[in-house]
Amino acid sequence: MTVQQVLFLLFGAIAVGAAVGMVTARKVFHAALWMLLAFFGVAGLYVLLEAPFFAAAQLFVYMGAIGVLIIYAIMLTRGMMRQRLPRVNDQWWFAGLLAAVFLGVLAWLVWQHPWATTAAAVPGDSLNRLGLTLVDPEGFALPFEVASVLLVMALIGAVTIVRER
Amino acid sequence: MVPLQWYLILAAALFCIGLYAVLARRNAIAILMGVELMLNAVNINLVAFWRYTEPAAATGQAFAAFVYAVAAAEVAVGLALIVSIYRNRETVDVDEINLLKW
Numbered sequence: 001m002t003v004q005q006v007l008f009l010l011f012g013a014i015a016v017g018a019a020v021g022m023v024t025a026r027k028v029f030h031a032a033l034w035m036l037l038a039f040f041g042v043a044g045l046y047v048l049l050e051a052p053f054f055a056a057a058q059l060f061v062y063m064g065a066i067g068v069l070i071i072y073a074i075m076l077t078r079g080m081m082r083q084r085l086p087r088v089n090d091q092w093w094f095a096g097l098l099a100a101v102f103l104g105v106l107a108w109l110v111w112q113h114p115w116a117t118t119a120a121a122v123p124g125d126s127l128n129r130l131g132l133t134l135v136d137p138e139g140f141a142l143p144f145e146v147a148s149v150l151l152v153m154a155l156i157g158a159v160t161i162v163r164e165r
Numbered sequence: 166m167v168p169l170q171w172y173l174i175l176a177a178a179l180f181c182i183g184l185y186a187v188l189a190r191r192n193a194i195a196i197l198m199g200v201e202l203m204l205n206a207v208n209i210n211l212v213a214f215w216r217y218t219e220p221a222a223a224t225g226q227a228f229a230a231f232v233y234a235v236a237a238a239e240v241a242v243g244l245a246l247i248v249s250i251y252r253n254r255e256t257v258d259v260d261e262i263n264l265l266k267w
Contacts, residue, residue, distance in 0.1 A: 008167045012175045019182040019202055028192045035198045038179075042205050045175070048167065049216045054208070054229060061233055066201060066240050073194055073244040077251040088189040089260055095188030099181040106177035115169040119217040126223065130230070133223040140227045147234040154238035158245035 008048055015041030026087055032070050039063045050122045053130065172213035180206035193247045193257040197240060204236045 018038035025031040039062040046055035088095075123129065133139040179202055186199025208229045215225025251257050254264075 002166070005167050005171075008171060012171070016175065016178050016182070019179055022198060022202070023182055023186040023190065023195075028195050031195050031198060035201065038202065039205065042179075042209060045172070045209060046212060049172075049212050050220075051212050051216065051226065051229075054212055054226070057230075057233060061237060062201070062205070065237065069240055069244055070194060070198060073247055076248050077194065077257045087191060087195075089191050092189040095185050098188065099185040102184065103177055103181035106181070107174050110170050110173045110177065113170075115173070116217045117168040118166055119169075120220050122216070122220045126220065126226075129221075130223040130226045133227050134230065140231075143231060147231055150238050151234060154241045158241045161242070161245040161249050 004048060008045070011041045011044030011048065013041075014038070015045065029071070029074050032067070032074060035070070036063050036067045039067070050126075053127050169213060169217045172209060176206040176209040176213070178206075179203075179209070191258050191260055193250070193259050193262070194244070196259065197243045197247070200243075201236060201240065204232055204239075208232050 015038050018034045018041060021034035022031045022038060025034055039058060043055045043058035043063070046052075046058055134144045135141055183199040183202030183206065186202065187196050190196050190199065211225050211229040211232065215223075215229070219225065247257050250262060254262060256262065
């Protein structure tokens with residue numbers, strides 16, 4: 001095994017283990033902390049995939065922004081934290097069965113196909129190319145602008161929804 | 166180098182764990198966390214396919230960037246809805262939020 005494979009198994013184990021911790025945690029605040037650890041594992045995978053921009057964005061956007069937002073929401077709904085409700089609903093066994101079967105089908109499908117085991121080197125200016133593609137009229141300039149409009153609309157919508165009346 | 170299918174199977178595992186969280190958890194915030202996990206799994210797939218098939222083009226990375234933007238919008242609106250529901254109904258247990266159920 002190469003160093004990369006060992007690191008993949010390490011970060012993958014962090015991500016999957018933390019994700020399992022997230023769905024099994026009794027308190028939703030603990031689930032949020034597990035979720036942050038899972039995001040950290042995914043950031044490590046981005047480093048292995050030689051996508052440093054996404055590793056940094058994973059830390060800033062997911063662990064930073066989305067993590068803080070979710071912890072804020074948990075604290076704003078604090079009455080829920082004190083109650084000792086069962087953490088899953090009545091259909092948890094069916095949900096678990098469905099997820100397990102879906103995972104089995106996906107794993108079987110992936111295993112069938114001879115995927116690439118090697119890849120061409122990432123060009124040194126890959127971040128430069130990503131930025132140019134995002135603002136290139138022949139590339140993704142229109143979706144890029146639509147995404148910014150979507151973010152502004154989400155911001156205004158969120159403020160409108162939670163405003164006291 | 167790590168074979169591509171390792172990434173695909175890992176992403177499938179994360180997706181299915183998130184699916185279980187969405188279908189089985191009672192707390193609406195925990196459901197939203199499951200959705201975030203599913204989006205993350207999709208992003209791993211996008212970046213892995215970019216890395217192994219077309220690293221010279223930036224298309225896969227551009228798609229992953231859009232997933233980030235949509236995830237940020239989704240979590241902002243979703244949490245706003247949850248906080249608003251909590252104000253009105255004093256609960257975020259999705260089993261008790263049944264105003265729109267026939």
